[in-house]
Amino acid sequence: MHLYQVVKRRQLAPAIVLFEVEAPRVAAKVKPGQFVIVRMDEKSERIPLTVMDFNRERGTITIVVQDVGYSSCMINNLQEGSSFLDFVGPLGVPSDIENYGTVVCMGGGLGIAPIYPIARALREAGNHVISILGARTADLLILREEMAAVSDEVVIVTDDGSLGTKGYHSTGLDQILAQGHKVEVIWAIGPMVMMRAVARYTKTLGIKTIVSMNPIMVDGTGMCGACRVKVGEETKFACVDGPEFDGHLVDFELAMQRLAFYKDEENRAKAHGACGQEGGH
Amino acid sequence: MALKIPRHEMPCQEPAVRAHNFDEVALGYTEEMAVEEAKRCLQCKKPTCRSGCPVEVLIPDFIKQVAEGDFLAAAVTLKEKNSLPAICGRVCPQETQCESRCILGKKGEPVAIGRLERFVADYEIKFGESHGEKPAPTGKKVAIIGGGPSGLACAGDLAKSGHGVTVFEALHVAGGVLMYGIPQFRLPKEIVQTEINNLKEMGVEIRTNEVVGKITSVDELMASGGYDAVFIGTGAGLPYFMGIPGENLLGVYSANEFLTRTNLMKGYKFPEYATPIKVGKKVAVLGAGNVAMDGARTALRLGAEEVSIVYRRSREEMPARAEEAHHAEEEGINFRLLTNPVALHGDEKGWVKSMTCLRYELGEPDASGRRSPVPIPGSEFELEVDTVVVAIGQGPNPLVTKSTPGLELNRRGNIVADPETLATSKAGVFAGGDIVTGAATVILAMGAGKKAAASINAYLNGENRSH
Ligand SMILES: Cc1cc2nc3c(=O)[nH]c(=O)nc-3n(C[C@H](O)[C@H](O)[C@H](O)COP(=O)(O)OP(=O)(O)OC[C@H]3O[C@@H](n4cnc5c(N)ncnc54)[C@H](O)[C@@H]3O)c2cc1C
Ligand SMILES: Cc1cc2nc3c(=O)[nH]c(=O)nc-3n(C[C@H](O)[C@H](O)[C@H](O)COP(=O)(O)OP(=O)(O)OC[C@H]3O[C@@H](n4cnc5c(N)ncnc54)[C@H](O)[C@@H]3O)c2cc1C
Ligand code: SF4
Ligand code: SF4
Numbered sequence: 193m194h195l196y197q198v199v200k201r202r203q204l205a206p207a208i209v210l211f212e213v214e215a216p217r218v219a220a221k222v223k224p225g226q227f228v229i230v231r232m233d234e235k236s237e238r239i240p241l242t243v244m245d246f247n248r249e250r251g252t253i254t255i256v257v258q259d260v261g262y263s264s265c266m267i268n269n270l271q272e273g274s275s276f277l278d279f280v281g282p283l284g285v286p287s288d289i290e291n292y293g294t295v296v297c298m299g300g301g302l303g304i305a306p307i308y309p310i311a312r313a314l315r316e317a318g319n320h321v322i323s324i325l326g327a328r329t330a331d332l333l334i335l336r337e338e339m340a341a342v343s344d345e346v347v348i349v350t351d352d353g354s355l356g357t358k359g360y361h362s363t364g365l366d367q368i369l370a371q372g373h374k375v376e377v378i379w380a381i382g383p384m385v386m387m388r389a390v391a392r393y394t395k396t397l398g399i400k401t402i403v404s405m406n407p408i409m410v411d412g413t414g415m416c417g418a419c420r421v422k423v424g425e426e427t428k429f430a431c432v433d434g435p436e437f438d439g440h441l442v443d444f445e446l447a448m449q450r451l452a453f454y455k456d457e458e459n460r461a462k463a464h465g466a467c468g469q470e471g472g473h
Numbered sequence: 474m475a476l477k478i479p480r481h482e483m484p485c486q487e488p489a490v491r492a493h494n495f496d497e498v499a500l501g502y503t504e505e506m507a508v509e510e511a512k513r514c515l516q517c518k519k520p521t522c523r524s525g526c527p528v529e530v531l532i533p534d535f536i537k538q539v540a541e542g543d544f545l546a547a548a549v550t551l552k553e554k555n556s557l558p559a560i561c562g563r564v565c566p567q568e569t570q571c572e573s574r575c576i577l578g579k580k581g582e583p584v585a586i587g588r589l590e591r592f593v594a595d596y597e598i599k600f601g602e603s604h605g606e607k608p609a610p611t612g613k614k615v616a617i618i619g620g621g622p623s624g625l626a627c628a629g630d631l632a633k634s635g636h637g638v639t640v641f642e643a644l645h646v647a648g649g650v651l652m653y654g655i656p657q658f659r660l661p662k663e664i665v666q667t668e669i670n671n672l673k674e675m676g677v678e679i680r681t682n683e684v685v686g687k688i689t690s691v692d693e694l695m696a697s698g699g700y701d702a703v704f705i706g707t708g709a710g711l712p713y714f715m716g717i718p719g720e721n722l723l724g725v726y727s728a729n730e731f732l733t734r735t736n737l738m739k740g741y742k743f744p745e746y747a748t749p750i751k752v753g754k755k756v757a758v759l760g761a762g763n764v765a766m767d768g769a770r771t772a773l774r775l776g777a778e779e780v781s782i783v784y785r786r787s788r789e790e791m792p793a794r795a796e797e798a799h800h801a802e803e804e805g806i807n808f809r810l811l812t813n814p815v816a817l818h819g820d821e822k823g824w825v826k827s828m829t830c831l832r833y834e835l836g837e838p839d840a841s842g843r844r845s846p847v848p849i850p851g852s853e854f855e856l857e858v859d860t861v862v863v864a865i866g867q868g869p870n871p872l873v874t875k876s877t878p879g880l881e882l883n884r885r886g887n888i889v890a891d892p893e894t895l896a897t898s899k900a901g902v903f904a905g906g907d908i909v910t911g912a913a914t915v916i917l918a919m920g921a922g923k924k925a926a927a928s929i930n931a932y933l934n935g936e937n938r939s940h
């Protein structure tokens with residue numbers, strides 16, 4: 193049947209791996225901001241992963257996976273030549289790419305991977321793209337060259353100051369605004385706490401901010417409702433209505449709570465499967 | 474004479490045992506039981522039973538063959554009208570369909586048509602030979618969107634006519650609700666997969682992992698995909714919530730999520746299978762249809778201590794199959810009838826812990842003829858819960874319909890199709906099953922698939938039946 197073979201594997205950081213996977217039908221259609229759902233074998237979970245890159249000629253999709261638990265650890269153990277059993281996509285609504293003027297693309301930690309195709313598309317659409325890349329420490333700051341190639345300017349921030357400016361994405365944004373840039377829209381993708389902090393800050397500044405939500409999912413087609421997020425007064429299904437939403441309207445507290453739904457089971461899975469034991473590496 | 478033989482009960486696992494496993498509850502007739510039960514049929518000249526079956530199975534004919542012990546011939550007779558008898562025999566609401574019209578039911582108990590159907594189909598799966606002969610190809614291609622009972626039935630009939638058939642299925646396996654919704658203990662997944670393998674042997678191509686509306690579209694399939702016609706059978710897969718406060722608390726599931734994790738992803742075998750399912754001690758299931766019964770009985774099997782069905786009407790109005798409600802009760806599910814929640818409450822970490830409910834009484838009959846439930850003022854009470862499964866209904870998923878310009882929908886979002894031909898407002902595009910009717914039954918979906926296959930055949934042969 194279908195073979196979703198890994199044609200390239202590259203370790204980007206201690207627990208972060210990039211995979212280029214053969215999936216020609218997905219590659220033909222995918223747009224920035226969309227995701228896929230993968231399964232490794234008959235017993236695996238369905239794992240949602242954002243598309244980092246695609247090559248329509250080669251028929252491949254690139255994903256970047258961070259080992260945070262049992263399934264992501266199993267994926268990261270895959271080698272070149274091995275295959276995924278299932279690879280569904282493209283899912284979700286593509287990013288709203290148009291010429292806004294000056295846009296800021298913020299990637300935090302692993303979130304730099306999904307921001308990459310969005311930055312590229314925004315730049316191709318004529319925007320002046322300023323990227324703010326952040327991580328806890330220099331070692332974890334992935335895809336610097338790739339981001340530089342698709343941005344007009346790059347600002348780097350690290351929590352510990354080991355690379356770029358010491359501080360957070362808001363620190364980077366302050367720098368940009370101090371230089372006199374008029375920022376029309378911000379895309380912010382990264383851990384929930386980062387997106388929440390950015391959205392809170394930009395709300396006070398009145399700058400439209402789009403975030404990409406990553407709730408727990410099962411089918412990814414709007415059938416199960418596991419992925420519901422509260423946006424303003426409405427409940428939305430992130431897999432079909434999102435994953436991108438207006439960051440000023442998202443209920444992050446609820447979203448963070450909901451991510452903890454299977455904490456006990458996740459620990460059991462790790463103990464059972466003996467993958468992802470070491471935690472943060 | 475025939476009247477004197479009582480209807481044969483079907484052997485089942487003991488309630489106390491089965492409440493803790495996922496094996497099939499009903500065990501099916503033995504050959505002797507089937508023959509004896511078949512002999513109860515009066516072989517009516519004007520068999521009223523048939524008019525109760527949505528696809529008019531040749532009921533007396535197949536039952537006669539069972540009585541004569543010719544089970545494989547009975548299977549052929551059954552399959553003339555019903556492509557999925559092993560499934561329908563198990564899940565049809567016989568008490569409101571075929572068996573409700575059996576003449577024997579007037580004075581005593583009707584012939585157990587469903588159980589006989591199940592027996593014959595199972596016998597054929599075990600002992601029958603596959604009829605793998607492929608008809609001469611017509612060179613025409615048809616795309617089927619959705620691998621549920623409507624799509625599978627349509628695919629089967631079209632393949633028999635020699636058309637090239639491709640089924641596009643969003644999930645990683647075909648089968649629709651039969652795979653992700655209806656639990657293993659009621660419909661073993663092996664049976665569904667046997668039916669699907671038969672289709673594959675007939676040359677039907679099943680493309681799993683392909684979400685139409687995303688990876689391709691109806692227009693694209695017809696313009697550049699080389700398909701001469703399309704059948705849409707995407708079902709009613711969009712879960713409804715009540716719209717009351719607290720529905721996003723942890724521990725609140727849609728029935729679809731709860732059942733999908735358990736059935737499709739085999740969460741009941743966690744951690745061997747990696748998808749977790751979490752059930753607490755006190756579970757409330759909202760609703761009283763088949764979906765609710767499945768949710769409640771699944772919760773019990775996953776280890777819940779107390780499981781309640783919470784429903785705002787009374788027992789009589791419960792839409793579930795009689796057998797399921799009966800089995801649920803035997804297994805110890807509570808029925809909290811004339812009760813409805815108005816709000817869910819959580820603890821400081823966001824886990825659901827209780828539910829405020831109102832009591833109801835039955836008032837005057839409403840438009841549907843059912844007595845409508847009326848809340849009793851001041852009857853609020855708290856129900857302690859740690860898991861809530863919402864099973865109040867599903868609507869049409871808009872992924873396909875939204876991405877298909879020119880497709881007429883009704884105000885609920887269902888596709889409008891001609892009741893006779895199942896043709897939609899778009900030439901060459903047909904639709905059937907739950908996406909047209911709203912959430913209904915397997916047999917109606919299967920029947921729609923067959924009907925659409927006949928129209929598609931006519932359409933492809935140039936007989937302009939579609940408009
Ligand atoms: C639309 C979408 C896009 C995503 N894109 C990527 C991506 O490009 N790269 C990547 O590495 N990860 C991505 N994720 C997250 C990824 O799906 C999860 O990390 C993965 O499912 C965790 O599975 P696990 O068994 O390894 O960990 P688990 O043991 O299940 O979970 C470990 C911890 O991770 C968190 N978690 C669990 N499920 C999710 C989830 N669905 N999303 C986020 N956190 C979760 C929880 O806090 C949990 O405690 C995305 C998620 C979504 C919904
Ligand atoms: C839990 C539960 C229990 C039930 N119990 C009974 C019972 O006991 N008896 C009975 O008669 N009926 C029962 N029903 C109802 C019955 O299952 C449905 O009426 C029937 O399955 C409808 O068939 P369908 O082919 O229209 O759709 P479905 O079975 O819903 O199948 C639709 C298929 O289309 C796929 N799909 C959807 N969108 C897309 C897309 N964009 N691209 C590709 N594929 C897509 C879906 O993944 C799915 O596989 C039950 C339903 C549920 C949920
Ligand atoms: S298909 Fe269903 S309704 Fe028809 S005869 Fe069989 S069990 Fe009865
Ligand atoms: S109505 Fe009953 S007795 Fe008569 S043919 Fe049908 S099943 Fe037999």
Ligand code: FES
Nearest residue numbers: 412414416417431
């Ligand atoms: S993941 Fe199931 S509805 Fe979104």
